[in-house]
Amino acid sequence: MAAKVVAPKLRFKEGKVTQEKQWSRDSIGNLFNVVSGGTPSRANQEFFQNGKHPWVRTTDLNNGFITTTSECLTDIALRETSSKMLPEGTVVVAMYGGFNQIGRTGLLISPSAINQALSAILPNLDTFAPYFLLSYLNYKVDAWKEFAASSRKDPNITKEDVKSFELIFPDIKEQTKIANFLTAVDSKISQLTKKHGLLTLYKKGVMQKIFSQELRLKDDEGREFAEWSQISFADIANINMGQSPDSSTYNQDSLGLPLIQGNADIVNRKTSPRAWTSEPTKKCNPGDLILTVRAPVGAIAKSSHAACIGRGVCAITAKENVSIEFLYQLLFWFESYKWKAIEQGSTFTAVSGEDIRNLNVMSPVFKEQTKIANFLTAIDDKITNVKSQLEAAKEYKQGLLQQMFV
Numbered sequence: 348m349a350a351k352v353v354a355p356k357l358r359f360k361e362g363k364v365t366q367e368k369q370w371s372r373d374s375i376g377n378l379f380n381v382v383s384g385g386t387p388s389r390a391n392q393e394f395f396q397n398g399k400h401p402w403v404r405t406t407d408l409n410n411g412f413i414t415t416t417s418e419c420l421t422d423i424a425l426r427e428t429s430s431k432m433l434p435e436g437t438v439v440v441a442m443y444g445g446f447n448q449i450g451r452t453g454l455l456i457s458p459s460a461i462n463q464a465l466s467a468i469l470p471n472l473d474t475f476a477p478y479f480l481l482s483y484l485n486y487k488v489d490a491w492k493e494f495a496a497s498s499r500k501d502p503n504i505t506k507e508d509v510k511s512f513e514l515i516f517p518d519i520k521e522q523t524k525i526a527n528f529l530t531a532v533d534s535k536i537s538q539l540t541k542k543h544g545l546l547t548l549y550k551k552g553v554m555q556k557i558f559s560q561e562l563r564l565k566d567d568e569g570r571e572f573a574e575w576s577q578i579s580f581a582d583i584a585n586i587n588m589g590q591s592p593d594s595s596t597y598n599q600d601s602l603g604l605p606l607i608q609g610n611a612d613i614v615n616r617k618t619s620p621r622a623w624t625s626e627p628t629k630k631c632n633p634g635d636l637i638l639t640v641r642a643p644v645g646a647i648a649k650s651s652h653a654a655c656i657g658r659g660v661c662a663i664t665a666k667e668n669v670s671i672e673f674l675y676q677l678l679f680w681f682e683s684y685k686w687k688a689i690e691q692g693s694t695f696t697a698v699s700g701e702d703i704r705n706l707n708v709m710s711p712v713f714k715e716q717t718k719i720a721n722f723l724t725a726i727d728d729k730i731t732n733v734k735s736q737l738e739a740a741k742e743y744k745q746g747l748l749q750q751m752f753v
Contacts (some may be wrong), residue, residue: 354517357750359524363615370517371752376510378697380469383506384461385418385429394424400432401459405444405451408465410485411533413439413453420460431461434478436470440484440491443503446457450491450504454481466509474519478526483514486748515753525751532744539737546733550726554680557719560709572715581704583669588640588700590628597622604630605652609659610639613648620654627655631662636675638663638703642696647678661700668713672720677708679723 354370377383384403387394398419407416424430435458441451444464454477461467470477490512491504516522520625556562565571580586589607596608604627605620606612618637631637631650639646641659656662663678665671685706711719 355753357747359521359528367591370515372515373514375468375512375514378514379471381502381506382467382511383434383471384463384465384467386462387428387430393446394421395419397421398424400425401457402430403439403453403455403459403465405441405448405462405464408439408441408451408453410452411454411481412456412472413459414456416459417566425460426610432458432460433467434458434470436472438468438477438480438484440466440468440509442466442505442509447645449502450484450488452481452484454478468509475516476519476522476526479516479522479529480514482529482748483516483752484528486752522683529744529747532740532747536737536740536744537605537732537734539740543730543733543737544729545728550723550730551683553726554676554723557723558677558680558709564715564722566714571713575709575711577707579704579710580706580708583666583708583710584674585664585666586700586703587629587631587656588660589658589660589662591657592624592628592655598622598625599623603627603655605654605684606657607631607637607650607654607660608657609641610643610646612744613637613639613646616648618652619652624655629656629662630654631656633673634661635675636671636677636678640698640703644696644698647675647682649675661703670713670716670720672724673716676720
């Protein structure tokens with residue numbers, strides 16, 4: 348008999364169910380059949396070539412519904428190896444494959460096989476709603492990681508660990524209500540994630556057309572602007588290379604200026620320093636562009652404040668009759684175009700001030716620069732808005748989980 352435990356704060360009532368009704372506590376092994384997967388030998392291509400049966404690996408897990416897999420197995424593999432098809436509604440848990448992968452989950456929406464790095468919790472539909480189980484395990488993922496990190500040298504878990512994992516749960520009716528509610532929340536998160544991805548992809552495509560001049564904007568009277576000019580980056584921008592101050596001047600007490608040293612001090616395209624220096628060397632001003640010049644090279648951001656810049660970045664300002672917002676968008680495009688082209692065939696880990704100044708660029712006149720910057724900034728604003736909605740939805744779900752699970 349499962350032990351009784353206190354119920355969570357947020358409940359889903361039905362009929363005369365009250366807040367005083369308790370939840371139960373029991374282990375996965377007492378409630379479900381748990382099986383491990385198998386990996387057919389890759390030496391035998393008959394096991395994989397033209398396979399039609401989904402085969403789930405750790406990299407296929409997304410803590411949600413498993414809709415696709417990167418590989419499939421053949422009938423021969425299922426017939427001649429230990430790999431078996433598991434039913435729809437099975438919840439899969441990663442046992443190893445790297446510490447960050449431990450405890451990742453997935454829910455089969457169609458019969459599939461799994462590899463040896465996974466354990467499968469077969470459905471028990473009389474007492475458990477599969478999506479409730481999936482959501483509960485996702486909420487408790489840190490418990491897997493803590494156990495793996497503290498119990499053995501290798502950060503792995505075993506099938507026996509999965510079986511001994513403790514669940515705290517209500518009856519099937521309340522589970523179903525919780526699962527349906529969370530499914531609706533997850534659907535909203537999925538929609539926002541897809542919208543964010545599509546907007547990001549759209550901007551990338553538009554930038555490619557604009558900066559290759561396949562797409563040209565026109566002035567307010569509908570006339571074409573002058574042809575773009577090929578120049579060096581130094582013709583349109585001032586580059587101030589960073590210089591790291593003595594580490595003895597670093598502090599966490601807000602003494603001196605914030606210190607921007609590299610990509611780790613950039614969050615969401617804005618500077619977000621982790622330390623200060625009481626003896627600043629090179630400086631940047633609010634609104635200056637910040638470009639990383641050491642691995643990773645080419646990440647672009649805007650400075651939110653006056654700061655000291657270390658040797659991992661440079662500060663960029665616009666020259667006269669050049670739009671700073673245009674420079675930002677141009678360097679944004681360079682992230683996936685110019686720097687990658689330079690990287691090819693080299694051990695590219697850093698760029699110098701001269702490398703940046705000597706970059707060959709195509710530049711339009713100031714009025715077209717402004718048009719381009721305004722157009723792309725409007726897309727950025729939409730992307731930022733959707734990202735904010737997405738983050739808010741995720742925070743909302745996390746808050747719900749804290750109240751819905753024990």
